Amino acid sequence: MAGLLMRRVAVLGATGSIGRSALDVIARHPGAMRASVLAAGSQVDALLEACRRHRPDDAAIADESAWPRLRDGLRDAGLPTRAHAGKDAIAALAGGDGCDTVVAAIVGAAGLDSTLAAARAGKRLLLANKESLVLAGELVMATARDHGARVIPIDSEHNAIFQCLPPDGACDDVRRLVLTASGGPFRGRDRASLADVTPAQAVAHPKWSMGPKISVDSATLMNKGLEVIEAHHLFGLPAARIDVLVHPQSLVHSLVEFVDGSTLAQLGLPDMRTALAVGLGWPRRIESGVGGLDLLAQSRLDFEAPDTDAFPCLALAFGALEAGGTAPAVLNAANEEAVSAFLQGRIAFLSIPALVEDALAALPARPAASLEALREADALARDTTRRALARYAR
Incomplete structure (x- = not known):
C-alpha cells in the first residue's frame, strides 16, 4: 500500500451488505484509507456500532426523526463524530470536503441526490446504487464527465467489465x-x-x-x-x-x-469485497480479504x-x-x-x-x-x- 494517498471515504448505506463489505476492506488498510463519513437510512443502532468501530468524522441518518438517538448515542459513546439527519445532509456530506471517495450504496431512487452531489464535486464515485443510473443515467454520467469525477462501478458484473x-x-x-x-x-x-x-x-x-x-x-x-x-x-x-x-x-x-x-472475462469468488477493493485501490490492486479462485476445486463452468x-x-x-x-x-x-x-x-x-x-x-x-x-x-x-x-x- 506504500505510495497511496490517504483516502477519506464516505460510505453511504453503511449498514447494508455493500456498506459493511466496504468498511471491511477499508479497515484492512488503516495507513491508506479511513471511513470519514458514514450514512444510513433508519438503522440507528447499526450505524452507531459502525461509528464506534470506525470513528468517522461525520455520521448521518436519512430518517430525520432518528437524529436525537444518533446524536445521543454518539455522545454516550464518547465519540467526537458529528451527527446529521435527512437526505439533504447526506448529499451535502457526499459533496463536501470531508471525503474524496464516495461509496454510493443507498438502495433505491433515494440514492440519486447524494450520487449527483458526489459527481458534481468531482469525487471518486464507487457506484453501487444502480437506481441512480437507471433513473438518470445520462445526467449522472454527464455530470461526472463535466466535473472530473471518476465513476467506478461496484456491481460485480460492471466492475468485471471495468x-x-x-x-x-x-x-x-x-x-x-x-x-x-x-x-x-x-x-x-x-x-x-x-x-x-x-x-x-x-x-x-x-x-x-x-x-x-x-x-x-x-x-x-x-x-x-x-x-x-x-x-x-x-x-x-x-x-x-x-x-x-x-x-x-x-x-x-x-x-x-x-x-x-x-473475449476477456473476469473471474473470482462471489464476494463484493473484490469489486470494492478495485474501486478503492484503482489503478493499483489492494488486499480485499477474498481468497483466490481454485478452478480445479470448482471443476466446471456452466x-x-x-x-x-x-x-x-x-x-x-x-x-x-x-x-x-x-x-x-x-x-x-x-x-x-x-x-x-x-x-x-x-x-x-x-x-x-x-x-x-x-x-x-x-x-x-x-x-x-x-x-x-x-x-x-x-x-x-x-x-x-x-x-x-x-x-x-x-
Missing part, C-alpha cells in the same frame, strides 16, 4: 458486453411453479448475501435488467450490443468480446440462456432501454413499489412483472429532458402502481 477494458475505459474495440446472472433461487423453474413462492424463498439467494429488495430483484431477473440499463450508461453501448447469460456458479462475473474475436417466459422482468428492462426517455424511470419505480408489496405479503411473486408491465403500458416513454421530468415520471409510476395493487391483492 477490469476487462483498457485503463481509459474506451469501448471503441468492443463488439459486445456479456453480463452474467446466477439465475437466482428459482433458476430452472417454469412460470407456473413460481405462482406460490414466498418472500422468504425469494430472498434466499444461492450465492450472494444481499438486502431483501436486491435479492427479490435477483429472483425475478429484474436485477439483471437494471444492470443492462446501467451498462448502457456506464460504457456507452446500445442494448443490441449487451447480452445476458445465466451462469449458476457465479465465478465469471462478466465478459467483454472485442472486434478481433477475443452457461445457459435466460428464460424470459418464467422471468419476464429481463425482457421488460430491455424494452424500457430501447424505448428510452422516461421508460427506465417508470420501470424502476414500478418495480420498487411492486417488490415492496411482495415483501409485505400483499401480492404474489408473479404480480411483480405484471405490475411493471402495466405501468409501462399506462405511461408511454417521454423525453427525459431534465431531472424534474424524470422525478415526475418516477412519481407517476409509483402512483400508478400503488393504485393497481388492489387488482393483484392476495
Whole structure:
C-alpha cells in the first residue's frame, strides 16, 4: 500500500451488505484509507456500532426523526463524530470536503441526490446504487464527465467489465458486453411453479448475501435488467450490443468480446469485497480479504440462456432501454413499489412483472429532458402502481 494517498471515504448505506463489505476492506488498510463519513437510512443502532468501530468524522441518518438517538448515542459513546439527519445532509456530506471517495450504496431512487452531489464535486464515485443510473443515467454520467469525477462501478458484473477494458475505459474495440446472472433461487423453474413462492424463498439467494429488495430483484431477473440499463450508461453501448447469460456458479462475473474475436472475462469468488477493493485501490490492486479462485476445486463452468417466459422482468428492462426517455424511470419505480408489496405479503411473486408491465403500458416513454421530468415520471409510476395493487391483492 506504500505510495497511496490517504483516502477519506464516505460510505453511504453503511449498514447494508455493500456498506459493511466496504468498511471491511477499508479497515484492512488503516495507513491508506479511513471511513470519514458514514450514512444510513433508519438503522440507528447499526450505524452507531459502525461509528464506534470506525470513528468517522461525520455520521448521518436519512430518517430525520432518528437524529436525537444518533446524536445521543454518539455522545454516550464518547465519540467526537458529528451527527446529521435527512437526505439533504447526506448529499451535502457526499459533496463536501470531508471525503474524496464516495461509496454510493443507498438502495433505491433515494440514492440519486447524494450520487449527483458526489459527481458534481468531482469525487471518486464507487457506484453501487444502480437506481441512480437507471433513473438518470445520462445526467449522472454527464455530470461526472463535466466535473472530473471518476465513476467506478461496484456491481460485480460492471466492475468485471471495468477490469476487462483498457485503463481509459474506451469501448471503441468492443463488439459486445456479456453480463452474467446466477439465475437466482428459482433458476430452472417454469412460470407456473413460481405462482406460490414466498418472500422468504425469494430472498434466499444461492450465492450472494444481499438486502431483501436486491435479492427479490435477483429472483425475478429484474436485477439483471437494471444492470443492462446501467451498462448502457456506464460504457456507452446500445442494448443490441449487451447480452445476458445465466451462469449458476457465479465465478465469471462478466465478459467483454472485442472486434478481433477475443473475449476477456473476469473471474473470482462471489464476494463484493473484490469489486470494492478495485474501486478503492484503482489503478493499483489492494488486499480485499477474498481468497483466490481454485478452478480445479470448482471443476466446471456452466452457461445457459435466460428464460424470459418464467422471468419476464429481463425482457421488460430491455424494452424500457430501447424505448428510452422516461421508460427506465417508470420501470424502476414500478418495480420498487411492486417488490415492496411482495415483501409485505400483499401480492404474489408473479404480480411483480405484471405490475411493471402495466405501468409501462399506462405511461408511454417521454423525453427525459431534465431531472424534474424524470422525478415526475418516477412519481407517476409509483402512483400508478400503488393504485393497481388492489387488482393483484392476495
